[in-house]
Amino acid sequence: MTSAAPFDVERIRKDFPILSRELPGGRPLVYLDSGNSSQKPTLVIETMREHLAQHYGNVGRALHALGSESTEAYEGARDKIAAFIGAPSRDEVIFTKNASESINLVAYAFGNPINTDERFKVGPGDEIVISEMEHHSNIVPWQLLAQRTGATLRWFPVTDEGRLDIEGLNELVNERTKIVSIVHQSNVLGTVNSESPILARVREVGALMMLDASQSVPHQAVDVAELGVDFVAFTGHKMVGPSGIGVLWGRRELLDAMPPFLGGGEMIEAVWMDHSTYAPVPHKFEAGTPPIVEAVGLGAAVDYLTSVGMEEIKQHEKELTGYALDALQEVNGLRIIGPRTVVARGGTVSFTMEGIHPHDVGQILDDVYGIAVRVGHHCARPLHLRFGIPATTRASFYLYNTTAEIDALVRGLHHVQKVFG
Amino acid sequence: MYQELILEHYKHPQGRGLREPYDAEVHHVNPTCGDEVTMRVKLGDGGKVLDVSYDGQGCSISQAAASVLHELATGSTVHESLSVVDEFTRLMQGRGQVEADEDVLGDAVAFAGVAKFPARVKCALLAWMAYKDALVRSQA
Numbered sequence: 001m002t003s004a005a006p007f008d009v010e011r012i013r014k015d016f017p018i019l020s021r022e023l024p025g026g027r028p029l030v031y032l033d034s035g036n037s038s039q040k041p042t043l044v045i046e047t048m049r050e051h052l053a054q055h056y057g058n059v060g061r062a063l064h065a066l067g068s069e070s071t072e073a074y075e076g077a078r079d080k081i082a083a084f085i086g087a088p089s090r091d092e093v094i095f096t097k098n099a100s101e102s103i104n105l106v107a108y109a110f111g112n113p114i115n116t117d118e119r120f121k122v123g124p125g126d127e128i129v130i131s132e133m134e135h136h137s138n139i140v141p142w143q144l145l146a147q148r149t150g151a152t153l154r155w156f157p158v159t160d161e162g163r164l165d166i167e168g169l170n171e172l173v174n175e176r177t178k179i180v181s182i183v184h185q186s187n188v189l190g191t192v193n194s195e196s197p198i199l200a201r202v203r204e205v206g207a208l209m210m211l212d213a214s215q216s217v218p219h220q221a222v223d224v225a226e227l228g229v230d231f232v233a234f235t236g237h238k239m240v241g242p243s244g245i246g247v248l249w250g251r252r253e254l255l256d257a258m259p260p261f262l263g264g265g266e267m268i269e270a271v272w273m274d275h276s277t278y279a280p281v282p283h284k285f286e287a288g289t290p291p292i293v294e295a296v297g298l299g300a301a302v303d304y305l306t307s308v309g310m311e312e313i314k315q316h317e318k319e320l321t322g323y324a325l326d327a328l329q330e331v332n333g334l335r336i337i338g339p340r341t342v343v344a345r346g347g348t349v350s351f352t353m354e355g356i357h358p359h360d361v362g363q364i365l366d367d368v369y370g371i372a373v374r375v376g377h378h379c380a381r382p383l384h385l386r387f388g389i390p391a392t393t394r395a396s397f398y399l400y401n402t403t404a405e406i407d408a409l410v411r412g413l414h415h416v417q418k419v420f421g
Numbered sequence: 422m423y424q425e426l427i428l429e430h431y432k433h434p435q436g437r438g439l440r441e442p443y444d445a446e447v448h449h450v451n452p453t454c455g456d457e458v459t460m461r462v463k464l465g466d467g468g469k470v471l472d473v474s475y476d477g478q479g480c481s482i483s484q485a486a487a488s489v490l491h492e493l494a495t496g497s498t499v500h501e502s503l504s505v506v507d508e509f510t511r512l513m514q515g516r517g518q519v520e521a522d523e524d525v526l527g528d529a530v531a532f533a534g535v536a537k538f539p540a541r542v543k544c545a546l547l548a549w550m551a552y553k554d555a556l557v558r559s560q561a
Binding site for chain 2 (some may be wrong): 357358
């Protein structure tokens with residue numbers, strides 16, 4: 001699908017019913033929390049409703065008419081997502097519950113006694129590399145892997161500007177490294193990391209590389225073949241799709257070598273009382289009845305994003321981000337945590353305000369102005385420790401946000417300062 | 422929610438800073454938002470609360486609640502202050518449906534509005550739970 005019309009944010013807002021609702025007390029909704037979870041367009045809501053109302057049946061295992069219609073919709077969603085991310089094969093797209101599950105699935109393949117592939121063998125002396133700017137979902141699974149196997153967890157530091165510090169790349173990624181897993185776009189800093197220098201080193205030492213693309217796939221065109229990494233994880237609910245559905249993309253040859261993650265229905269080829277053989281990918285990794293309607297909804301989300309155009313979305317967010325960075329830096333005592341220019345940066349802006357705790361900032365913005373932001377450590381506590389702060393306030397933008405909403409945010413922040421001044 | 426009294430305590434906390442001597446020290450954190458409080462309690466004869474000293478960081482609600490607690494508990498008795506803690510806990514956990522007993526709560530009644538915000542209740546309770554814990558340890 002190509003973009004049908006020039007980008008018109010007012011037209012886009014009409015596609016999202018929730019954006020025109022009022023909050024109690026007649027406050028209009030100013031939704032600046034899409035980095036947390038995005039809102040849903042009518043197309044996604046209606047597609048899911050239609051599937052439940054007309055086509056619902058179990059997938060893969062029901063031979064009746066509804067079963068085949070449901071299977072067709074579910075597998076059709078896989079095709080759409082494969083096309084959206086440039087996957088060389090549809091079978092490389094695995095449906096999971098969320099990005100966390102996708103990362104856990106990959107981590108579980110390492111140091112696993114039933115996986116005899118050399119590339120996945122992990123033990124004492126081996127190293128796993130992440131970064132200091134990771135979401136907990138790209139930290140804890142690797143900590144668990146290190147604990148299970150005796151391997152060492154290491155990480156890239158972050159610069160004061162909020163960029164990945166790759167100065168020590170050649171030492172950090174070495175012949176002991178088995179996997180490097182880093183975030184594509186930081187959910188706190190907004191920083192977009194360039195994978196290429198790291199990937200070049202990863203290939204030199206024969207390790208594998210994973211990207212947590214939860215914050216990039218919704219906001220820019222991501223082509224997994226072009227990226228050249230081995231695994232990519234993302235989630236549906238941040239890209240105008242429903243919650244409960246995530247994606248793992250992996251190179252076919254690696255997915256084939258990996259053991260199943262969860263055992264159960266439909267992930268098998270044949271089962272005896274004492275052993276089983278497994279279905280080919282992707283179904284090997286989709287045990288049990290999957291989130292059928294959610295997958296169909298994610299397919300519709302991809303249709304919607306494609307119809308608007310990922311380049312157009314990226315450009316719109318770039319304009320919003322530049323506008324927000326300028327406006328926020330005018331606020332006294334406000335410190336932006338992350339890059340202060342739009343270069344290699346997405347529409348997530350986190351900040352602190354001198355003498356005012358983020359929980360108080362968020363509460364007043366919500367109570368008085370209906371502005372939804374996220375406050376806290378945003379599941380990236382080590383990154384906050386790195387900057388010596390317990391929490392930040394985070395505004396995150398998406399295709400439906402406007403500069404007027406950023407103006408409202410700035411007005412709200414001035415009011416917050418008045419209350420606590 | 423942001424009553425003048427809460428803001429006043431936040432901007433000018435009473436009795437803040439850790440002091441000697443003390444019978445017990447506790448450290449409580451709120452893992453979801455990173456608020457934390459370190460609290461010391463010094464008891465005297467007849468269950469008298471001689472001092473409640475504290476330090477911490479966090480939002481206005483958590484820090485003001487510590488300041489109000491200091492005022493209410495210091496100079497009171499273990500028995501009296503625990504009844505205030507119980508009434509405060511009942512108010513905070515009442516989802517905004519509980520009528521506060523102002524005679525028992527004194528200034529702490531200003532936090533009544535917080536009870537309507539489930540996400541903030543734990544901020545208000547942080548120091549009060551730490552105090553209860555410190556009392557148990559002082560008497561152990």
